[in-house]
Amino acid sequence: MPANLRSVKIGVMEKNTPLTICNTQIHPGERITIAVPTPEIYTCAPMHMPIHIIHGKYAGPKLLICAAIHGDEINGISIIERLLNLRLLKKLRGTLIAVPVINIFGLINQSRLLPDMYDLTTSFGKNEHGSFVGRLAHLLETEILNQATHCVDLHTGEPHRHSLPQIQTNLDHPECQTMAECFGAPLAIHTESKRGLLWQLYQDSPIPTVIYEGGEALRLDELTIRTGVKGITRMMRHLGMLKETVASEVKPLTVRGTSSCWAPTSGLCKLKQRVGAYVKKGTVIADISDPFGSVQTTQITSPTDGLIISHNNLPLVNEGEAVFEIAEYHTSEKMIEHMESWQHQEHS
Ligand SMILES: [Zn+2]
Numbered sequence: 456m457p458a459n460l461r462s463v464k465i466g467v468m469e470k471n472t473p474l475t476i477c478n479t480q481i482h483p484g485e486r487i488t489i490a491v492p493t494p495e496i497y498t499c500a501p502m503h504m505p506i507h508i509i510h511g512k513y514a515g516p517k518l519l520i521c522a523a524i525h526g527d528e529i530n531g532i533s534i535i536e537r538l539l540n541l542r543l544l545k546k547l548r549g550t551l552i553a554v555p556v557i558n559i560f561g562l563i564n565q566s567r568l569l570p571d572m573y574d575l576t577t578s579f580g581k582n583e584h585g586s587f588v589g590r591l592a593h594l595l596e597t598e599i600l601n602q603a604t605h606c607v608d609l610h611t612g613e614p615h616r617h618s619l620p621q622i623q624t625n626l627d628h629p630e631c632q633t634m635a636e637c638f639g640a641p642l643a644i645h646t647e648s649k650r651g652l653l654w655q656l657y658q659d660s661p662i663p664t665v666i667y668e669g670g671e672a673l674r675l676d677e678l679t680i681r682t683g684v685k686g687i688t689r690m691m692r693h694l695g696m697l698k699e700t701v702a703s704e705v706k707p708l709t710v711r712g713t714s715s716c717w718a719p720t721s722g723l724c725k726l727k728q729r730v731g732a733y734v735k736k737g738t739v740i741a742d743i744s745d746p747f748g749s750v751q752t753t754q755i756t757s758p759t760d761g762l763i764i765s766h767n768n769l770p771l772v773n774e775g776e777a778v779f780e781i782a783e784y785h786t787s788e789k790m791i792e793h794m795e796s797w798q799h800q801e802h803s
Contacts, residue, residue: 469514474550476508477598484512491598493559494590496570502560506599507539507553515549516694519603520687522554524575524610526561526568527672531609534683541688549696552602557595565673567613605634605694606664607687611679612671615769619730619762620669620682626709630663637693638686639703640667641731641797642764642782645711671768681801705797708784713764716779718772720753722746725770726778732763733790734781741778746771759783762790
């Protein structure tokens with residue numbers, strides 16, 4: 456175990472102790488919702504960020520699940536809603552801290568950004584008396600993030616961009632790698648990106664974190680939501696927080712690099728393949744035609760053998776736009792079997 460990783464006792468049934476979050480004390484066995492005031496906007500209308508806390512009778516990990524850091528990404532809100540309704544949480548060991556919407560302003564405005572047009576994921580560690588985004592980041596760091604021993608940060612693809620359900624984490628970190636493996640998503644992508652909550656948590660405090668991303672901004676995607684709910688419960692089982700869930704039989708395909716397919720020309724883009732499809736190098740994956748009626752079309756072909764992990768859903772593209780993202784993989788039978796196993800697991 457790395458020296459900076461917090462140790463979590465799983466085998467000993469130790470009674471929990473009271474927890475204080477945002478000046479509210481929560482006793483073992485208690486379940487509460489608190490509304491934390493966020494920095495104000497110019498209308499002076501108060502904004503609050505609801506936080507659900509389930510504090511188990513027995514001690515264990517403190518898992519933070521957060522969603523809508525980008526306010527237009529709503530699959531995570533639905534994942535937390537379903538998670539909080541699971542009866543098995545009555546036997547929770549440790550503590551679940553769930554924040555369905557971190558970026559309340561972005562949710563109202565259907566935007567990933569905050570009022571000062573900054574992205575919260577790149578703004579941790581800033582001055583508490585500085586920008587709007589820095590103030591919100593400071594509030595999160597000092598009141599919520601510092602309570603957690605583990606974190607799952609829920610995201611979707613960007614607007615008009617659909618992503619295959621996937622875990623993004625630092626796969627060289629043993630605990631992050633185990634969290635990614637037990638989640639049961641079909642794909643785990645290694646990242647050491649300096650962007651994002653993941654990096655901030657890992658750099659500044661030793662909280663193993665995975666980002667779960669799937670679907671598209673401003674859309675609900677059932678398969679992404681199901682995989683997210685089941686994945687979190689599987690991970691909680693791994694952490695010793697739950698006993699009643701079934702381990703995933705699907706181990707994710709681990710990826711350390713992907714290939715982008717750019718639109719070679721502008722026009723009307725018709726996809727021939729979609730997320731989850733396995734394609735061979737040279738396969739035609741989209742046609743781009745002239746929106747003004749010319750019969751000539753330009754084809755986009757796959758640059759590699761692999762799995763399509765995201766694509767543009769907007770049929771209007773400008774040259775140079777990324778239309779597909781493909782994870783390189785050369786054994787088609789194994790990949791097709793892997794995707795079928797995942798779909799069967801999430802639908803059962
Ligand atoms: Zn996001």
